[in-house]
Each structure stands twice: as structure tokens, then as C-alpha cells.
Amino acid sequence: xSDALLRIxxxxxxxxxxxxxxxxxxxxxxxxxVCVLGPSGSGKSTLLRVxxxxxxxxxxxxxxxxxxxxxxxxxxxxxxLMFQDHQLFPQRDVGGxxxxxxxxxxVPRARRDARTEELLDLVGLPGASRRPVATLxxxxxxRVALARALAPEPRLLxxxxxxxxxxxxxxxxxxxxxRRLFERLGTTVLAVTHDQGEAFALAxxxxxxxxxxxxQVGTPLEVWRRPATExxxxxxxxxxxxxxxxRSGRADSGWGALxxxxxxxxxxxxxxxxxxxxxxxxxxxxxxxxxxxxxxLGCEVVGRxxxxxxxxxxxxxxxxxxxxxxxxxxxxPDVGDRVPVVLDPADLVTLPRA
Amino acid sequence: MRAAxxxxxxxxxxxxxxxxxxxxxVAAIVGRGLREGGHWHLGRIGDVLGDGSVRxxxxxxxxxxxxxxxxxxxxxxxxxxxxxxxxFPGKRVLRAVVTVPxxxxxxxxxxxxxxxxxxxxxxxxxxxxxxxxxxWAILIAHVFFNYAVxxxxxxxxxxxxxxxxxxxxxxxxxxxxxxFRRVVLPALAPSVAAAAVMVYLFTFTSFGVVQILGGPxxxxxxxxxxxxxxxxxxxxxxxxxxxxxxxxxxxxxAVHAWTLRRRESALRLVDAGATGHRxxxxxxxxxxxxxxxxxxxILLPLGVLAARSFDxxxxxxxxxxxxxxxxxxxxxxxxxxVQAVGNSLRYAAVAALxxxxxxxxxxxxxxxxAGRLMRGFDALLMLPLGTSAVTVGFGFLxxxxxxxxxxxxSWLLVPLAQALVGVPFVVRVMLPVLRAVxxxxxxxxxxxxxxxxxxxxxxxxxxxxxxxxxxxGFAFAVSLxxxxxxxxxxxxxxxxxxxxxxxxxxxxxxxxxxxxxxxxTVLMVVCAVCLLIxxxxxxxxxxxxxxAVPGTPPGDGPAADPAAPRTAPTREExxx
Numbered sequence: 001x002s003d004a005l006l007r008i009x010x011x012x013x014x015x016x017x018x019x020x021x022x023x024x025x026x027x028x029x030x031x032x033x034v035c036v037l038g039p040s041g042s043g044k045s046t047l048l049r050v051x052x053x054x055x056x057x058x059x060x061x062x063x064x065x066x067x068x069x070x071x072x073x074x075x076x077x078x079x080x081l082m083f084q085d086h087q088l089f090p091q092r093d094v095g096g097x098x099x100x101x102x103x104x105x106x107v108p109r110a111r112r113d114a115r116t117e118e119l120l121d122l123v124g125l126p127g128a129s130r131r132p133v134a135t136l137x138x139x140x141x142x143r144v145a146l147a148r149a150l151a152p153e154p155r156l157l158x159x160x161x162x163x164x165x166x167x168x169x170x171x172x173x174x175x176x177x178x179r180r181l182f183e184r185l186g187t188t189v190l191a192v193t194h195d196q197g198e199a200f201a202l203a204x205x206x207x208x209x210x211x212x213x214x215x216q217v218g219t220p221l222e223v224w225r226r227p228a229t230e231x232x233x234x235x236x237x238x239x240x241x242x243x244x245x246x247r248s249g250r251a252d253s254g255w256g257a258l259x260x261x262x263x264x265x266x267x268x269x270x271x272x273x274x275x276x277x278x279x280x281x282x283x284x285x286x287x288x289x290x291x292x293x294x295x296x297l298g299c300e301v302v303g304r305x306x307x308x309x310x311x312x313x314x315x316x317x318x319x320x321x322x323x324x325x326x327x328x329x330x331x332x333p334d335v336g337d338r339v340p341v342v343l344d345p346a347d348l349v350t351l352p353r354a
Numbered sequence: 355m356r357a358a359x360x361x362x363x364x365x366x367x368x369x370x371x372x373x374x375x376x377x378x379x380v381a382a383i384v385g386r387g388l389r390e391g392g393h394w395h396l397g398r399i400g401d402v403l404g405d406g407s408v409r410x411x412x413x414x415x416x417x418x419x420x421x422x423x424x425x426x427x428x429x430x431x432x433x434x435x436x437x438x439x440x441x442f443p444g445k446r447v448l449r450a451v452v453t454v455p456x457x458x459x460x461x462x463x464x465x466x467x468x469x470x471x472x473x474x475x476x477x478x479x480x481x482x483x484x485x486x487x488x489x490w491a492i493l494i495a496h497v498f499f500n501y502a503v504x505x506x507x508x509x510x511x512x513x514x515x516x517x518x519x520x521x522x523x524x525x526x527x528x529x530x531x532x533x534f535r536r537v538v539l540p541a542l543a544p545s546v547a548a549a550a551v552m553v554y555l556f557t558f559t560s561f562g563v564v565q566i567l568g569g570p571x572x573x574x575x576x577x578x579x580x581x582x583x584x585x586x587x588x589x590x591x592x593x594x595x596x597x598x599x600x601x602x603x604x605x606x607x608a609v610h611a612w613t614l615r616r617r618e619s620a621l622r623l624v625d626a627g628a629t630g631h632r633x634x635x636x637x638x639x640x641x642x643x644x645x646x647x648x649x650x651x652i653l654l655p656l657g658v659l660a661a662r663s664f665d666x667x668x669x670x671x672x673x674x675x676x677x678x679x680x681x682x683x684x685x686x687x688x689x690x691x692v693q694a695v696g697n698s699l700r701y702a703a704v705a706a707l708x709x710x711x712x713x714x715x716x717x718x719x720x721x722x723x724a725g726r727l728m729r730g731f732d733a734l735l736m737l738p739l740g741t742s743a744v745t746v747g748f749g750f751l752x753x754x755x756x757x758x759x760x761x762x763x764s765w766l767l768v769p770l771a772q773a774l775v776g777v778p779f780v781v782r783v784m785l786p787v788l789r790a791v792x793x794x795x796x797x798x799x800x801x802x803x804x805x806x807x808x809x810x811x812x813x814x815x816x817x818x819x820x821x822x823x824x825x826x827g828f829a830f831a832v833s834l835x836x837x838x839x840x841x842x843x844x845x846x847x848x849x850x851x852x853x854x855x856x857x858x859x860x861x862x863x864x865x866x867x868x869x870x871x872x873x874x875t876v877l878m879v880v881c882a883v884c885l886l887i888x889x890x891x892x893x894x895x896x897x898x899x900x901x902a903v904p905g906t907p908p909g910d911g912p913a914a915d916p917a918a919p920r921t922a923p924t925r926e927e928x929x930x
Contacts, residue, residue, distance in 0.1 A: 075802075076803075085794075089813070104799075152802060
């Protein structure tokens with residue numbers, strides 16, 4: 001990956017005793033969108049500030065297009081940063097905000113104005129140039145902040161919780177818009193968020209962080225299907241995790257003996273059963289598994305929540321810890337019903353024991 | 355690293371200014387008093403402190419300051435509530451009105467109370483009661499001065515306390531009084547303490563009021579320093595007293611810094627505009643009481659002062675004002691007193707400019723909060739507020755008379771001394787505003803390609819411009835009223851307004867007295883106009899947004915409206 005636009009090598013930042021970044025290494029290739037995902041306090045924002053030059057490193061290096069950035073102040077790095085709460089300049093109107101970057105780079109006025117109009121068109125706010133920023137709604141502020149960050153044509157655009165404060169429906173629409181915009185412009189993007197949905201929808205690659213360290217890197221699908229650690233799994237919302245012991249391709253767990261991929265090393269581990277792998281025995285999907293399915297496990301339904309068109313069931317199995325299962329609205333049993341379930345071995349994940 | 359250098363560079367100019375125009379003159383006068391033949395005579399400290407009359411002065415200074423502070427709190431705290439929580443017509447104007455005494459020169463206040471309580475004054479002619487010989491005149495005048503300090507410091511915070519906290523306590527079963535005691539009072543206590551310490555500082559160093567109303571028997575340290583220096587010419591005693599006052603003031607400022615730091619504990623602050631309500635029930639009586647106090651305590655003395663200035667030998671008229679235009683037959687003045695108006699305005703304008711530059715640089719250096727060194731720098735800037743102005747003025751005379759700083763014959767001497775007391779106000783006004791600028795706005799500008807200097811120009815400067823205007827206004831008003839230092843260094847042919855008033859009051863005769871009242875009225879009007887210009891446009895819009903209390907952290911409201919300064923920075927007594 002010598003063609004990486006951004007290379008972070010062994011970056012460490014300490015605030016007193018605590019390491020906000022602890023030996024983080026990460027590459028971002030040109031035209032790639034990378035999302036850093038993690039709970040608050042995991043060091044995501046510090047990572048962006050380090051790249052922007054707003055936070056000095058205690059050790060390690062940041063390279064942009066192969067050049068070490070040590071000693072280069074923020075205003076000469078040529079990166080864009082969109083702040084969490086936008087940080088629009090309150091005393092300037094929309095045009096003044098968007099045109100700020102080009103003005104700092106001494107772009108002549110006519111070109112600057114043209115660029116401002118062009119960007120406002122691009123983010124869906126044509127003709128908003130003269131509006132005071134105080135009159136903008138949250139979504140509009142977000143768009144102006146994006147236009148402002150793009151205006152100086154940064155080689156790397158960084159987004160800090162880009163959609164953090166917006167309401168849910170607006171967020172889903174904007175993620176989609178952003179994704180298409182970045183594809184069209186060919187922008188290289190490094191974004192941080194604590195929202196997995198946002199990260200998976202936006203990113204080519206996801207970087208999962210925990211307490212200043214990189215926990216897992218992969219495409220959204222890889223990370224989603226194969227969380228590398230129990231922390232990763234739980235962060236993604238998977239709670240069906242139990243102790244198990246692997247012996248020659250079978251894992252013995254509280255839920256019974258389950259087949260795991262043959263390459264899984266023998267010994268104690270943690271076993272993750274994604275909710276999507278817990279199937280109600282009477283459904284066609286379960287029947288389609290045929291002999292591959294695990295032995296049926298009797299369960300009592302103790303709770304239901306609705307997530308869009310799917311239902312998440314909280315189950316109390318006759319043996320082993322509680323299980324979350326997902327099913328369609330049509331198949332959903334009532335609370336208190338007793339239902340047998342089978343587990344789809346193809347989706348089981350073994351995790352290292354902590 | 356570079357940031358530290360820039361900060362150091364910014365701090366260098368104010369530091370040099372303070373070294374040359376504060377530390378050096380004060381050190382010179384202390385040295386003059388305590389050094390002889392190349393030896394320090396520190397034994398004199400013990401001699402002076404052992405003197406019974408000096409101990410009497412010390413005791414009086416301390417107890418009158420404590421009494422004034424207690425009285426001010428008792429009278430002004432209800433008003434703080436009324437201004438913070440009740441909505442009534444004319445509130446904004448009234449808040450400006452109660453702030454007027456705060457920027458009035460103490461000479462004017464002294465004359466006003468003399469006109470009210472003294473021989474032939476209102477209380478004398480109505481009831482035959484003269485208070486100018488009792489300590490009450492001093493105490494009441496001190497309340498008059500510092501009323502606004504409490505109303506604005508405590509009231510400013512009170513207005514921003516979230517009333518829902520009280521409501522939450524009520525819902526949890528607390529009675530009205532219990533809710534106040536358990537929720538409101540703990541939140542207010544640090545700001546009450548800070549206000550009390552400020553009032554104590556101002557009354558401890560009180561000069562003009564005590565000079566005019568204290569008579570021959572009562573003197574504060576500051577008045578005694580003046581007497582020892584200018585009347586008895588006992589420099590060693592004056593030097594010792596200066597040191598004593600210096601130590602006392604440093605201690606008071608340390609307490610103040612401590613209460614401020616405690617106040618920075620997290621309070622949930624809300625927009626002050628939303629917490630007021632119309633008075634109901636007993637609150638109407640409270641409002642009426644506060645209005646009555648304002649009428650008697652603040653409007654009446656000012657009114658009487660103005661009335662006396664028109665009460666000439668031939669009935670009401672402009673006789674005294676006309677007399678200001680001529681030199682007069684005695685030798686009080688070399689020039690017509692009316693020229694003092696022009697002198698004062700000119701000096702104050704220059705002083706405000708100097709204070710703005712020095713204070714602005716200091717505030718810029720202090721913006722990025724940093725370690726102990728910068729805190730020390732912050733405290734240093736406050737010191738001139740409490741140091742004997744008499745000492746500073748006399749120190750100017752004896753220290754700035756040889757190269758490289760030979761300013762003996764320069765008119766600049768007066769504005770320089772006046773700027774010294776203006777700087778702390780500029781810093782107090784500018785600093786909260788500069789600190790309220792979200793650091794991430796600066797970072798946003800930097801990431802967009804602005805160099806550090808450009809960031810300052812594009813982000814800090816526009817937001818600070820309004821605060822700079824207010825700061826300059828306060829520095830102007832303070833300079834206008836400065837007396838303690840100016841009285842030494844103003845040349846006889848170019849007196850300032852307070853100096854001219856004091857000179858007129860020092861002469862016998864009804865005409866001189868009337869002229870003093872007339873000149874005081876002029877000074878009062880100039881100060882009031884200056885204040886109203888500052889206050890009204892601010893109050894009308896952004897009044898409620900910002901820390902009304904110097905040193906309070908700004909709320910975490912949206913950065914949409916950069917903190918508009920609406921501080922009445924705790925102002926020292928002008929007259930020191």
C-alpha cells in the first residue's frame with residue numbers, strides 16, 4: 001500500500017496517564033472512504049485531529065502522499081475537516097463560510113464566487129449564498145459545513161460525526177447523498193462516527209476502535225459477518241455470546257454441540273450466534289437448512305421489539321444463556337409462546353476468549 | 355512551542371508597561387521612604403505600625419470596609435433578585451440608572467452626599483439632621499457606589515440559573531424556602547462571595563468619599579497615605595502604609611481569585627431572557643421596596659447635586675455655570691475651570707486608547723488558558739486596582755523625571771497614570787468574550803487554510819470588536835474620574851474635572867461650593883452619557899446572552915451569537 005494517500009504509523013497521543021491513541025496504524029488509499037467506528041472516548045476524534053495537525057503526536061508519524069507531516073501546521077496540510085457540530089462562522093453568511101477556504105488560498109474573487117455557487121448547488125442549497133447561518137436548520141448547516149470543507153479542494157476530507165445531531169430520517173437520507181457525492185467527486189474520505197449504520201452505509205472500509213487501539217479493520221460486510229473480537233461483536237449489537245469448547249469441528253456450548261468451520265483451532269473460545277442465525281424451526285428458511293441445522297432448541301418468547309419490517313425476539317432457551325432472534329413480522333410469535341429454534345451453523349463465529 | 359512564544363510576545367508589551375509605569379514608580383517611592391544613605395531601614399515598618407494613630411487608621415479602614423460590604427449586600431441582594439427574576443416596565447433603563455454611580459467619580463459622589471447630608475443640605479434643612487460628621491455618610495455613600503456591583507454580579511448569574519432546578523426541588527417535596535436554601539443559595543453563594551470581596555476591596559481603598567465626608571478624624575489607609583505624602587511630607591510613613599495596603603490588597607485579590615475559581619464549578623446556565631416573570635403576590639411589595647431604595651439612595655443624591663448647582667445666590671439659575679468660565683478673583687485656578695472639561699475629555703480619550711492597546715494585548719495573551727505563570731500575569735494586571743493611586747501618582751513624579759523615561763514635562767504623564775487603572779477593566783471585559791470564542795471555530799479556520807495570525811484577524815477580531823468598544827468606554831469613564839494619581843501629576847494650568855472639583859471644594863465660600871456642584875454635575879452628565887451609550891444598544895439586543903459576571907464560564911449555548919459583552923466589570927472606586 002505504498003500508494004496510500006494517508007498513512008498513519010504507530011500514532012500515539014497521551015492525555016496525562018490516558019492514551020487517547022495507542023499505536024494506531026492505518027492507511028487510506030486515494031478515492032477510498034474509510035469510516036472509523038467506536039464508542040465515545042475510543043480516540044476517534046483524536047485520530048482526525050492528529051491528521052489535521054490540531055493535535056501533536058507523542059510518537060509515530062502521519063504521512064500525506066508520502067510526506068511526513070511533522071512540523072507542518074494545519075493550514076498547510078491541505079486536508080479538510082468537517083466538525084462535529086459544524087462550527088460555521090456565525091458572523092458570516094453562507095457564502096462567506098463556503099468561500100472562506102478559497103479566500104485563504106488567495107483564489108480570485110470571481111472564481112471563488114463561482115466555486116461557492118457550484119458547491120451550494122452540489123449540496124442542494126442553490127442560491128443560499130446570502131443567507132445568515134443563524135437561519136439554517138440542522139440539515140442545512142450540515143450541508144453548508146460540507147460545502148465549506150470541500151471548497152478548498154482538500155486532498156483528504158475528514159468528517160467528525162458528520163450526521164451526529166440530526167434526526168433519524170434526515171440522517172438516513174443524508175448518508176445516502178454523501179455516499180453518492182463522494183463517489184461522483186472521487187473524494188478521499190476519512191470519517192468517524194459512533195453510529196454503525198452510518199459507518200456501514202458510507203464506508204468502503206470500516207476501522208473499529210477501542211480505547212485508542214484499532215480493534216478490527218475490514219469491509220463493512222467482513223466486519224459485520226465476522227467480528228474479530230467479543231468487543232467488536234457487542235459493539236455491533238450482537239449479544240448472543242457464550243463460552244464454548246471447540247473439538248474437531250464442533251463447538252460445545254450451553255446451547256448444545258454446534259458445527260463450526262473445520263479450520264477452527266481446538267480449545268476454549270467464545271461463540272457468537274448472530275440473531276439472524278437463530279431461525280424459528282417452522283419457517284421455510286429453517287427447513288431449507290436441512291441436515292446442516294443444529295438440533296432444535298425449545299425456547300420461551302420473553303420479549304419482542306420491532307425494528308422496521310423485522311422483529312427482534314428475546315428468547316429464553318431450555319438450556320444455555322438467553323438468545324436474540326430475528327424474524328419477519330409474519331412469523332413473529334407472541335410473548336409467552338413456546339417455539340423451537342434451530343441455529344444456522346454457516347453464520348456462527350468463534351471469538352478468542354478475552 | 356511556537357504558541358508559547360507568541361503568548362510570551364503578546365504578554366511582553368503589557369509587562370513592560372507595568373514594569374515602567376507601575377512597579378518602577380511604586381518601588382521608587384517605597385525606596386525613597388525606606389532607604390537612606392544606601393541602607394534599608396526596615397525598622398521603620400515596626401515604628402510606624404507601632405504608632406497608635408496608624409493602628410487607628412488601619413482599624414477604621416478594615417471595619418468601615420466590612421460594614422460597608424455588609425450594608426451593601428443587605429440593600430442590594432433583594433435588588434439582584436428583582437432585576438434577575440422579575441419583569442417590569444422600564445427595567446432596562448433602571449438597570450442602566452443604578453450603574454451610573456458605579457462610573458461616577460468619587461469626588462462627585464462625595465459632593466452629592468455633602469449636598470444631601472451636610473450643612474445646609476436637604477436633611478439639614480428639612481429635619482435638622484446632619485450626617486456628614488458621622489460615619490453613616492461614608493457607609494451610605496459606599497452603598498451608593500457599590501450597589502451596582504452586587505446587582506450585576508449576583509443578579510447576572512441569578513438570571514441565568516435554570517428555574518427548573520428550583521421547580522424540580524419543589525416537585526420532590528421541598529417548600530419554597532427550602533428550595534431556595536438548598537438549590538438557589540448554594541449556586542449563588544460563590545458569586546455573592548465574589549461580589550462581597552470586590553466591594554470590600556473598593557471600600558478598603560476608598561479615598562474620595564472618605565476624604566470629603568470623613569472630616570479630620572476619619573481616614574482610610576489611602577487617605578492617610580495622601581495626608582502623609584502631600585500634607586505632612588512624611589515619606590517613610592507613607593511608604594510603610596503603601597506596603598501595608600499593597601499586602602492587604604494582594605490578599606483580598608487572592609481571595610477574589612479563589613472565589614472566582616470556585617464559581618467555575620459547573621452550573622447549568624440558561625438564557626437570562628427566559629427566566630423572568632411578572633411579579634406576583636409578595637413580589638410586588640419587594641419590587642416597590644427596591645424601587646423606593648433606588649429612588650432614595652441613587653436618584654435623590656444625584657438630583658440634589660444637580661439642584662444645588664442651580665441654586666445660586668440670586669435664586670435658581672445658571673450663575674455657577676457662568677462662573678466656571680472665568681478665572682475668579684482668588685488664585686484657585688490659573689485658567690477658567692470650564693477648561694477642565696476639555697482637558698478631562700482629551701486625557702481620558704488618550705488613556706482609553708493606551709488601556710485598550712495594553713489591555714487588549716494582555717487579554718489576547720491570556721485567552722488560551724494556561725498554567726500558573728499566566729494566572730500570575732492575570733493577577734498582576736489586577737493589582738493597580740487596589741494599589742494606592744496616591745502612591746502611583748507621587749511615584750510618577752519622583753521616578754519618571756530622568757532619562758530614558760523623562761516625562762516630567764510631558765502631558766502624557768496624566769493619561770499614562772489613568773490608563774493604569776483602565777487596563778484591568780479592559781482585560782475583564784475582553785477576556786470572557788475572547789474565551790467564549792469556541793476554540794474549534796479557530797481550528798475550523800486553520801484547517802481551511804488560515805495561518806494563526808489570519809485566524810486571529812478573521813475569527814477573534816470581529817467577535818472582540820464590540821467588546822473592545824465597551825472596554826474602551828469603561829476605560830474612558832474610569833480615566834475621566836481618576837483622581838488619586840491625577841491630583842499629583844496634572845499641571846496647575848491644565849486640571850482635570852475631578853481635580854478642579856476637589857480644588858473648589860477645598861476653598862471656602864458659597865460661590866466655590868456652587869461651582870463645585872456645577873462642575874460635578876457636568877462630570878456626572880458626561881459619565882452618565884458615556885455609560886448610556888455603552889449600555890443601551892447592548893441591553894436592547896444581546897444583553898441577556900452572556901456572562902454578566904466577569905469570570906463566569908459562558909454557557910454551552912450555540913456559538914451562533916458570539917458572546918456579547920454585557921459586563922459591568924467590577925469597577926474600582928474611581929477616586930482612589
